[in-house]
Amino acid sequence: MSKHQVLVLHGPNLNLLGSREPEIYGHQTLDDINESLVNLGAELGVSVNAQQSNHEGVLIDTIQAARTDGTKAIIINPGAFTHTSVAILDALNAFAGQVIEVHLSNVHKREAFRHHSYVSQRADGVIVGLGARGYELALRALVA
Numbered sequence: 001m002s003k004h005q006v007l008v009l010h011g012p013n014l015n016l017l018g019s020r021e022p023e024i025y026g027h028q029t030l031d032d033i034n035e036s037l038v039n040l041g042a043e044l045g046v047s048v049n050a051q052q053s054n055h056e057g058v059l060i061d062t063i064q065a066a067r068t069d070g071t072k073a074i075i076i077n078p079g080a081f082t083h084t085s086v087a088i089l090d091a092l093n094a095f096a097g098q099v100i101e102v103h104l105s106n107v108h109k110r111e112a113f114r115h116h117s118y119v120s121q122r123a124d125g126v127i128v129g130l131g132a133r134g135y136e137l138a139l140r141a142l143v144a
């Protein structure tokens, strides 16, 4: 049984945050974002476990593990897999807790291929376009 109640899951290329395209994705690194979330979780009384993978199967394995390790909710930015992955949708459908989908950029202001999300079909809430603050708002919404 994991001691973590909220899983924050970041998909492909999000490990590059802070190094390129700051006008789209901001200046914070993924470590900065995760550290803020762990600290906010401590303030709010929930434990946060942040993970990132560039591999679809690893993301699915992590979601599957969350079904049985005590995880109550998932905040997920599936990166480009948002727009392609029925397999991540299926894995989230097998998870019983709350799911919030977060995107740093406003995907609806961007290319048409970013306008559709498989994950939104499962998500209880979706936050787009607010940068790293979107993760913070998602965590606050889960605890509220």
Ligand code: CA2
Pocket: 012, 013, 014, 016, 017, 018, 019, 020, 021, 025, 077, 078, 079, 080, 081, 082, 102, 103, 104, 105, 106, 107, 114
């Ligand atoms: O806006 C988001 O959070 C996205 O999920 C980010 C994905 C993109 O494919 C989605 O359409 C929207 C891409 C993440 C790439 O992250 C980078 C960060 C820094 C430098 C290069 C890529």
